[in-house]
Amino acid sequence: LKDITPWHIEKYKSKRTKDGMKPATVNRELSCLKHIYTKAIEWGKAKENPVKKVKFFKENNERVRFLDKNSGEMEALLRACRESTSPYLYNIVLLALNTGMRRGEIFGLKFADIDLERRIITIRETKNGETRRIPFNDEAKKVIEAIPKTESPYLFPSKNGGRLDNIQNAFETARDKAGLKDFRLHDCRHTFASYLVMGGVDLFTVKELLGHKDIEMTLRYSHLAPEHRKTAVSKIGEIVKEALENSNCSQESVKEASKKILSIGASH
Numbered sequence: 440l441k442d443i444t445p446w447h448i449e450k451y452k453s454k455r456t457k458d459g460m461k462p463a464t465v466n467r468e469l470s471c472l473k474h475i476y477t478k479a480i481e482w483g484k485a486k487e488n489p490v491k492k493v494k495f496f497k498e499n500n501e502r503v504r505f506l507d508k509n510s511g512e513m514e515a516l517l518r519a520c521r522e523s524t525s526p527y528l529y530n531i532v533l534l535a536l537n538t539g540m541r542r543g544e545i546f547g548l549k550f551a552d553i554d555l556e557r558r559i560i561t562i563r564e565t566k567n568g569e570t571r572r573i574p575f576n577d578e579a580k581k582v583i584e585a586i587p588k589t590e591s592p593y594l595f596p597s598k599n600g601g602r603l604d605n606i607q608n609a610f611e612t613a614r615d616k617a618g619l620k621d622f623r624l625h626d627c628r629h630t631f632a633s634y635l636v637m638g639g640v641d642l643f644t645v646k647e648l649l650g651h652k653d654i655e656m657t658l659r660y661s662h663l664a665p666e667h668r669k670t671a672v673s674k675i676g677e678i679v680k681e682a683l684e685n686s687n688c689s690q691e692s693v694k695e696a697s698k699k700i701l702s703i704g705a706s707h
Contacts, residue, residue, distance in 0.1 A: 440476070440485045445492040448472070452493070462496035467566075469495060474568045503659055504621055505630040506536075513630070515617035522616075525609035527595045530582050532610075532627055537579040539631035539649050541566060542624055546603045549592045553583055562650070571650050636660045 448469070455465045472490050479485035506513040513536070520529040534545055540562065547564035554561075558580060561572050575583075583594070591600040610624045628649070635645050646657040 440479055443489055445489045448489060448493045452496075466495045469493065470566070470568075477568075503629050503633065503663075504623075504626045505633040506619075506622075506626075508634075512617070512619060512622075516613065516619060516622075519613035519617040520610075523609050523613050525606060527603065528606060528609045528613060530586060531595060531606060532613075532624070533582045534579060535624065535627035536630055537582070538573060538575055539628050540573075541628060541650075542606075546593075546595060548594045550588060550594060551592060555580065555583065565650055567650070567652055573648055573650075632657075632660050633663055636663045639664070 452465055452469070455468070456462075469490055473488060476485055476488040476490055480488060506516065516532065517529070520532045523529065531542075531545055534540060534548075535542070538560065540548075540560075543566075544562050544564055548560070548562075552561045552563060553559075558575050559572050560575055561570060563570050565571060586594050589596060589600070593600075593602055595603045597603050607624070614622055632645055632649055635648070636642065642654065642657050642661060645660065646654055649657065651657050
C-alpha cells in the first residue's frame with residue numbers, strides 16, 4: 440500500500456478510460472480504493488491516503504428514466520420479472536421499486552439487517568461506505584417475509600451461499616420482454632424517487648431515503664413537482680391574504696390607497 444502514489448492512480452484512471460470504462464465506473468473504483476486506504480490508516484497499515492490527491496471524473500447524473508404508470512410500463516416489467524427463470528429477479532425489482540435501494544445494496548442485504556417489527560432496513564454496503572437506515576412499506580414487508588431462509592445470511596445468495604454479484608442477463612431479458620426502451624435496473628431507484636417527488640414528498644426527505652450525501656444529486660428530480668411548487672406558492676398567498684384581512688388592509692383597500700396616491704400625483 441505504501442508504494443502506491445497519486446501518479447500510479449492517475450495512470451490507472453487513464454488506462455481504464457482507454458479501455459472504454461465510463462467515468463462513473465472509474466469513480467466507483469476510486470471510491471473503493473479510497474475506502475480501503477481509510478481502513479488501512481485506521482488499522483495502522485498505511486500513513487496516508489493517496490486517492491485524496493486524485494481528482495475524480497465529473498459525472499453526468501442528469502438522466503432520470505422512470506416507469507410510466509399511465510402506459511402500463513410498471514405492470515409489464517413486473518409481469519416479465521415474475522415469469523423470469525431467475526428465482527431472485529422479481530423480488531429484487533420489487534424491493535428496488537419500494538425502497539429505492541441500489542443494486543449492490545440489495546445484493547448485500549442480510550436477514551440480520553432487517554427489523555420487521557420496526558420496519559427498518561440497515562444498509563451496510565453503501566456507495567459512500569457509510570451505514571444508513573431506511574423504513575420500508577407494506578409491499579416491501581410482504582416481499583421480505585416471503586423469502587425463505589437458507590444457511591446463507593443473504594436474502595439473495597449466490598450458488599455457493601455468498602453474496603450475489605450479477606443479475607444483469609435476467610433483467611435485460613425481462614426488460615426486453617416487457618418492451619421497455621432505455622431502462623436499467625438502476626432506474627427502479629429513479630422510479631422510487633420520482634413518484635415520491637410527484638407525490639409531494641420534499642426533496643430533503645427523498646435525499647435521506649436515497650442516501651445522497653449532497654442535495655445536488657437529489658435536485659435532478661425537482662422538475663417533477665411543478666404543481667407542488669404552485670401549491671406551495673398558493674399557500675403563502677393564503678397566509679398573506681389572511682394577514683391583510685386581519686390587519687384591515689385587504690387587497691381592495693390596497694387598490695384604493697394606490698388610486699389616492701396616483702390622484703395626488705396627478706394634481707401636482
